[in-house]
Amino acid sequence: MHSTADRDSAVVRFADESVHIGPSASRRSYLHIPSLIEAARQTGAEAIHPGYGFLSEDPDFAEICQVNGITFIGPPAELMQQLGDKAMARTLMAQAGLPVLPGSDGALTGPGEAEAVARQVGCPVILKAVAGGGGRGMAVVRALDELPRAFTETRAHARTVFGDERLYLERFVDDARHIEVQVLCDGHGSAVHLGERDCSVQRRHQKLIEESPGPSLTPELREAVCAAAVKGALAVGYVGAATFEFVLAPSGEFYLMEINCRLQVEHPVTEMVTGIDIVREQLTIAAGLPLTLRQEDVQPRGVALECRVNAEDPARDFTPTPGLLTEFVPPGGQFVRVDTHAYPGWYVGPDYDSLLAKTVVWAPDRAQALARMDRALSEFRIDGTGLRTTVGFLRQVLAHPDFRSAQHTTGLVEAMGRRRVG
Known part of the structure; x- marks a missing residue:
């Protein structure tokens, strides 16, 4: 389609x-x-895989597929309804015993309640859209007098982007790491995790570089985070592939941020270190079959990284740069994977996400993985009318001493931008 x-x-x-x-x-x-359902009927499709955007977390779409006798490759509609509501998911996970950041109990009624909660938990706080996702619909507030305006603007943004203006609030953690755990659950009560990914290199709360395993986690912390994700999935009777996203504070404490009921853009990172085809597992689960994996079967090896090559200008706050591709030659070689839809002559339009390619590498250890990724990025040949890409900036991140020593946090890109402006 x-x-x-x-x-x-x-x-x-x-x-x-x-x-x-x-x-x-x-x-x-x-x-x-209606167009999607009609396309499935025309082709005789028995199932629809929604990918990782658009309707991938839409419970109405999942329910309509079911009514039309089409298997939706994802969790049941009722689960998506619960976990897609970020405030409800937060409550459910707290009831299951997972650590969550101090914040509001459910959606906020207005800026007055937001201020009362912020006073209670202390600034900085972050406002989030209940129906949000993909790093959108968020605003960090560092002082109470900034809250009314931030609330109004974030609510308007949420209404426009998600069709749902409800917001919730929680404490914001500075100098944090972003850790996520990939989980697979079947319809027979079994669940396994496939390890964790570190997604701390971000711009505007959207990921640029992901790696597995998380370089800052001790074995004990890794076991605790992964166990929490499996516990949360089993508590709600999850079915399918899910990603539990956590914030890791400088103190070493971790807190659940949200749950994504879909395939992640960065799933190849996990596939590279585990050798497990996550999409294949999704299809198996959707067919009603039990998991063929036990937790002891999951044995991650080596280190994998993914860099998102976007048609954006890092010098202009990562503004998208549409244009005609006149040259597009991706890297290759052993243990290098490139997922892309682009080619020379392809027009990169303004209609959708600016992602051009996902570059993924694997190596026995992190130092070799960093070197392999830098080499792969250096081999990219991308040119076009009006186009700028993130390739050069990604190589700057790979060379940054904080990143190389695994001391980076979610504030790294912003800090690099400040130094560039200064």
Whole structure:
């Protein structure tokens, strides 16, 4: 299934069969459920994999698939409804015994309640959209007098982007690490984790570099974080692939941030260190079969990194840069994987996410993985009319002493930007 904007993409070109579902505007194509269901009917599809964007966490879409006799490859609609509501998920996980940051009990009624909660937990705090995700619909507030304006602006943004203006609030942790755990659960009460990923290199709360295993975790902390994710999944009877996202404080304490009921953009990192095809496992679970994996079967090896090559200008606060690709030659070689839809002659439009390619490498240890990733990025050949990419900036991050020594936090990119401006 593809929109007008994607009709000439490499993905469509390689497909055995494709169906045009509407114009470039996502609300009239990828978000237009009747068109998706009709495309499935035309092709005789028995199942739909929603990918990791658009309707991948939409409970209405999952329910409509079920009504039409189509298997939705993901959790049941009712689970998505509960965990997609970030405030409700926070409450459920607290009841299950997972650590959560101090904050509001459910959605806030207005800026007055937000201020009362902020006074109680102490600044800085972060406002989050209840229906948010992908790093959008958030605002960090460092002083109480900033809260009314931040509340109004974040609520308006949430209403526009997610169609749901509800917000909740929790304490914000400075100098934190972002750790996430990949979990697989079948419909027979079994669950395993596939280890953790460190996603601390971010801009605007959106990830740029991911790696596994997390370089800052002790074996004891790794075991505790992964066990918490499995505990949370079993507590709600989860079915499918899920990602439990945690914030790791400088003190070594960790807290649940949110749960993503879908495949993650960075899932290849986990696949590289475990040798487990996560999409294949999703299909097996969706078919109603029990997990073929036991926890002792999951034996991560080596280190994997993923760098997101985006059509953005880091010098202008990562502003997207649409344009025509005149040259696009990705790197190759042993233990290098590149997932992309781009090719020379492809127009990178403004309609969707600016991601051009995911570059993933594996090596026996972190030093070799960093060297291999830097080499892979150096081999990229990307040029185009008006295009800028994040390749050069990613190499700067790889060379940064804080990143190389695994002392970096979620504030690294912002700190690099301040030094560049200064």
